[in-house]
Amino acid sequence: MFKIAFVLFGLMVLGCVYSYYHPQDPYYNRYLPAEIEVSQILAYGSEFRLLEGCGAVIYELSPAMAKKLNDKGASMLKTGMQPRGISDFRFAYGDWRPTPVASVFFSRFIQDDEGYTPMMCADLGGWEEKVRNIAAKAGGVYTFDDHSLLLLEPEEKLAVFLYEK
Structure with missing residues (x-):
């Protein structure tokens, strides 16, 4: 009986260690439309x-994706893109808009002096200022649904996913 309990405990520990060191394995990538190519997760x-x-994930855009966005801008992105891991149509993203992010979305997802935003609860260890800066300047594109905001910045090669529920 002790051996079985020991083996089960060991498997649980291994599972926890694996999930800690492999967060980008499909879980966080499922929130991105398949058309958005990323190289890796930089922070989450x-x-x-x-x-x-609530939370946030910062991805590095693939070089090819960053080039496409620089060359074609938002015109290469379709309205109603579906996250790759979620088939429910209610989670389809809306129209792509040029940055800066509109103030209503900026205060809801990124920074609000009076509220708790997904960026605040994510505790991204130094990425907050960079995300605020790219959301506040021209050059990128963003879209949203009822519970999330997706921001793409080709010059910095970043994709930022912010969510609340």
Whole structure:
């Protein structure tokens, strides 16, 4: 009996270690439309409570994706792109818009002096200022759905996904 408990405990520890060091394995990539090519996850963070949660993921855009965005801009991106891991049509993204991010979305997802935003709960260890800067300047594109914002910045080769629920 002790051996079985020991083996089960060991498997649980291995699973926890694996999930800690491999966060980009399909879980976080499922929020991006298949058309958005990324090379890796640079930072991520989240906070979950009983029935709600919020967080952010910062991806490095692939060089080919950054070039396409620089060359063609938002015209290469379709309205209604579906996240690759979510088939529910309610989560399709809307129209792509040029940055800077509109103030209503900036205060809801990135920085609000009076509220708790997904950027604040993610605790991204130094990435917050960079995300605020790229969201506030021209040169990128963003889209949103009812619970998230997706920001692409080709010059910096970054994609930022912010969510609340």
